[in-house]
Amino acid sequence: MRNRENAILEVRDLRKSFGNNLVLDGIDFEVYSGDVISIIGSSGSGKSTLLRCINQLEMPGSGEIYYRGEDVLVRGVNVSEYRAQVGMVFQSFNLFYNMTVLENCIVGQVKVLGRSKEEARERSLEYLNKVGMSAFVKAKPRQISGGQQQRVAIARALAMDPDILLFDEPTSALDPETVGEVLAVMQDLAAEGMTMLVVTHEMEFAHDISSEVFFMHKGKIHERGTASELFENPGQPETIDFLRRFRTGRAF
Amino acid sequence: MEKLSQLIIDIGRLWEGYGNSYLRGIGNTLILALVATAIGCIIGFFFGVLNTIPVSENEHPVKRFFLGFVRVIIRLYVEVFRGTPMVLQAVFLYYGLPYITNNALRFSSIWLASIIIVSINTGAYMTESVRGGILSVDPGQTEGAKAVGMNHFQTMSAVILPQALRNIMPQIGNNFIINVKDTSVMFIIGFPDFFAAHRSATGATYLYFPSATIEMIGYFSLTLIASFLLRRLEKRMDGESSYELAAADPLVMTAGTYKHAERSRK
Ligand SMILES: Nc1ncnc2c1ncn2[C@@H]1O[C@H](COP(=O)(O)OP(=O)(O)O)[C@@H](O)[C@H]1O
Ligand SMILES: [Mg+2]
Numbered sequence: 001m002r003n004r005e006n007a008i009l010e011v012r013d014l015r016k017s018f019g020n021n022l023v024l025d026g027i028d029f030e031v032y033s034g035d036v037i038s039i040i041g042s043s044g045s046g047k048s049t050l051l052r053c054i055n056q057l058e059m060p061g062s063g064e065i066y067y068r069g070e071d072v073l074v075r076g077v078n079v080s081e082y083r084a085q086v087g088m089v090f091q092s093f094n095l096f097y098n099m100t101v102l103e104n105c106i107v108g109q110v111k112v113l114g115r116s117k118e119e120a121r122e123r124s125l126e127y128l129n130k131v132g133m134s135a136f137v138k139a140k141p142r143q144i145s146g147g148q149q150q151r152v153a154i155a156r157a158l159a160m161d162p163d164i165l166l167f168d169e170p171t172s173a174l175d176p177e178t179v180g181e182v183l184a185v186m187q188d189l190a191a192e193g194m195t196m197l198v199v200t201h202e203m204e205f206a207h208d209i210s211s212e213v214f215f216m217h218k219g220k221i222h223e224r225g226t227a228s229e230l231f232e233n234p235g236q237p238e239t240i241d242f243l244r245r246f247r248t249g250r251a252f
Numbered sequence: 253m254e255k256l257s258q259l260i261i262d263i264g265r266l267w268e269g270y271g272n273s274y275l276r277g278i279g280n281t282l283i284l285a286l287v288a289t290a291i292g293c294i295i296g297f298f299f300g301v302l303n304t305i306p307v308s309e310n311e312h313p314v315k316r317f318f319l320g321f322v323r324v325i326i327r328l329y330v331e332v333f334r335g336t337p338m339v340l341q342a343v344f345l346y347y348g349l350p351y352i353t354n355n356a357l358r359f360s361s362i363w364l365a366s367i368i369i370v371s372i373n374t375g376a377y378m379t380e381s382v383r384g385g386i387l388s389v390d391p392g393q394t395e396g397a398k399a400v401g402m403n404h405f406q407t408m409s410a411v412i413l414p415q416a417l418r419n420i421m422p423q424i425g426n427n428f429i430i431n432v433k434d435t436s437v438m439f440i441i442g443f444p445d446f447f448a449a450h451r452s453a454t455g456a457t458y459l460y461f462p463s464a465t466i467e468m469i470g471y472f473s474l475t476l477i478a479s480f481l482l483r484r485l486e487k488r489m490d491g492e493s494s495y496e497l498a499a500a501d502p503l504v505m506t507a508g509t510y511k512h513a514e515r516s517r518k
Contacts, residue, residue, distance in 0.1 A: 057395055084401030094396030098414040100495075107410055108400030139495040153396075160400055180509030187510055205510065 002032050005069065008164055008195055009054070009086075014063035016046075016053055023049045024060070025219035031164060031197065036190045038206035038227075039199045041216030042242060047199040050216070051166045054197070055086045068163075084112045087157030091169040093149040095141035101128065101152050102137035105159045113160065120159070127155040131185045147178025151185055164195040171202060203246045207231050215239045262462035270453040277449035278470055284363075284438070284445065285431040288370035292431075293424060295371065296378020299326045300416075301408060303379070304386045326379060333376035339437035342369045346441045366443045370435055374427050381423040385416035418489050425482035429475045446470055 004010060007030040016024040023046045031037060039047050052058040054065060056072070056079055065072050072082050095104050105124035109115045115123075128134040131151040141149050150170055157165055167186065171179040183205050190196060190209040200206050206213060206227065213230040215223045215238075223236045234240045267274070303326055307319050333341065346365050350358040359365035389412050397407040436447035447467065454463050 055399060057398060080398075080401045080403045082401075083399060088399035090392065090395065090399070092392050094390075094392040094399070096393060096396060096411050097390075098411065098418070108402065111406045111410060112401040135497045136495070137498050138492075140491060143495055156400065180511070183510030 002030075004030060007032055007066070008068060010064075010066040010069075011054070012064040012066070014050070014053060014065065015061045016049055016058065017061055023219050024053065027063070027219075027221060029214070029221065029224075031195060033195055034193045035211050036194075036196045036198065036209050037212045037214060038210040039197065039214045039216055040201070040203070040206060040242070041214075041222075045216040046219045047216050048168050051088070051168050051197065051199060055083050055088050055166060057088075080112060084108070084160050085163045087160060087162035087165040089150070089153050089157055089165065089167045089170050091172050093141070093146070093153045093173075095149055095153055095156070097141055099140075100137065101133060101139050101141070101144070104141070104152060105156045108156065108160055123159050124155070127158045128152070130158070130188075131155045132181070145178055146174045147181045150174065150178075150182045154182075154185055154189075158189075164197065165189070167196065167198040167200070169199050169201065171200070201246070203231070203243070215242065217242075259462055259465065262459050263466060266453055266457060266459055266462055266466065269457070270449060273449045273452060274446065274466060274470065277444060277446035278474065280444055281432060281435055281446040282474065284366055284370060284435045284443070285428060287367055288374055288435070289424065289428045289431050291367070291371035292374025292378050292427065295375030296380075296382045297413070299329070299375070299379040300382025300386060301413070302326065303383050305404070330376045330379050333373050334380075337437075338369065338373050338434060339440050341373060342366075342438055342441050345369055362441060362443050365441060366435070366438045370431060370438070374431060377427055378420075378424070381420045381427075382416060385420035385423075386412060388419050389415045418486075421482070421486050421489065425479065428482070429478055432474050432478065433471060 009031040011027055011029050014024050014027040015022070025046075027050060029037075039050070041047055049058060053060045060073065063073075067082060067085070070077070072079075095101075096107065099107065102121070102124055105128060106117065106120040109120035109123065110117060125134055125137070128137060131154050133148060133151050133155060136144055136148065136152070141152070144152070154165075154170075170186070171182050174182065179202070183202060186196070186198070187205070187209055198206070198210075208227075210227045212224060213227050214221045215230060215234075215236070217223075217236075217238050223230065223234065223239045230239070231243065234243055302319075302322055305319055307316055342365075345368070346359060350356075359368075393411050393415065394407055397411045402410065435443070435445050438445055439448045439451060442448075450463050450467050454460050457463075
């Protein structure tokens with residue numbers, strides 16, 4: 001089953017520098033359908049840059065990214081089409097401020113996927129309902145809370161029928177009391193078999209939902225394993241040190 | 253008191269003889285200012301967008317050269333037309349065109365000439381405003397648009413420009429008000445605006461102060477009404493300050509919350 005031919009995403013020796021700051025130093029991994037991979041690591045270890053390289057908001061310096069076997073970094077690839085398949089949820093939501101909640105979910109479907117307005121609307125409502133935001137279709141992003149905005153952002157990404165969803169610290173900008181509502185939505189998605197790559201500092205959550213966990217350190221995947229391997233039996237001193245700082249007394 | 257009644261009488265006399273000319277002047281001023289501001293905005297958006305096309309290092313060299321060249325031209329245009337008086341630009345273009353082409357080309361109508369000159373002038377200011385308006389939109393908006401797969405054009409037209417337009421509405425309004433007043437210099441090439449009505453009325457009656465009073469009141473009313481309408485327009489663009497909930501009870505629709513260990517593990 002898990003051989004490279006049927007990987008959704010394959011990342012090979014990915015490197016990226018900003019000036020002389022080497023931020024990604026040879027990243028290798030594959031993502032298969034239904035995987036939920038959490039990426040943890042301290043600030044500045046390159047987690048965001050990795051996600052941003054995957055959907056080409058940043059151009060990697062070298063290395064390859066294959067999406068369903070196709071190299072997406074070569075010239076001539078339709079980047080927009082590729083990005084439509086790889087959804088992204090940002091720490092700062094990035095909902096379109098000039099549109100209502102509903103329009104936010106519709107616009108990409110109509111403009112990028114060429115769906116009719118009615119179909120796009122129906123799907124948007126379906127996904128807004130799924131994230132518990134269908135009552136807010138008429139609201140503008142600035143009129144709702146951070147947690148609500150993030151749930152809309154997830155609905156917007158889902159409405160594009162992505163193959164894989166990337167989350168970059170989706171709850172880091174939220175008030176503590178709204179973190180739970182976003183994590184609940186993500187947990188449901190994971191349970192339904194959505195393929196996800198999640199950068200997060202919510203260790204308990206990562207422990208609960210992940211099929212695999214990557215610990216990033218200095219631009220490398222320093223240690224990787226199943227959730228229980230990595231959280232309960234970390235092998236590397238840097239991992240142990242990092243996790244110690246997040247322990248809350250609960251067992252995991 | 254005596255002076256005031258004298259003024260009112262003089263204004264009455266002026267109005268009797270030249271009322272139509274004043275009114276036509278106001279109409280012409282208003283039309284010129286509106287049309288030139290609109291065209292100036294179109295110029296400004298066109299150049300402002302050209303000016304903010306990202307030039308990345310892995311772009312094709314020809315494209316990079318072309319974009320660089322376009323930027324220099326736009327820069328030049330902006331500097332020249334912001335840096336010289338409009339009254340002079342009017343004379344320069346109006347008389348320059350037949351001069352340079354040996355009378356082969358000339359402005360066929362004062363209207364056309366005036367609209368072109370005021371539009372180009374407004375365009376120079378708007379180009380800078382639009383550039384600023386685009387740059388002031390949160391970069392996250394572009395990233396959000398790209399992440400759903402929109403290309404540069406779609407990102408601009410659906411997400412960035414509507415927000416940039418809202419950002420620069422005050423400047424557009426400002427330009428319109430400036431145009432209402434400054435089109436008065438177009439008398440230099442014979443444009444029949446509101447101020448031109450003053451010149452012809454006083455040329456025969458010598459009632460300078462009463463006519464100037466009419467002009468002051470006229471211009472001030474125009475700009476006051478314009479400011480008011482612009483505020484209304486801005487409010488409308490902002491949309492409702494509150495929103496209606498689509499369902500009767502929003503709590504029913506609210507997502508649950510995540511609780512560690514309550515749910516079964518994978
Ligand atoms: N656009 C950028 N320009 C320059 N340096 C950047 C840029 N984005 C990220 N970096 C640098 O790359 C490193 C990794 O950043 P990031 O990927 O955001 O880390 P993380 O998400 O793990 O906190 C940091 O040192 C950061 O300063
Ligand atoms: Mg980050």
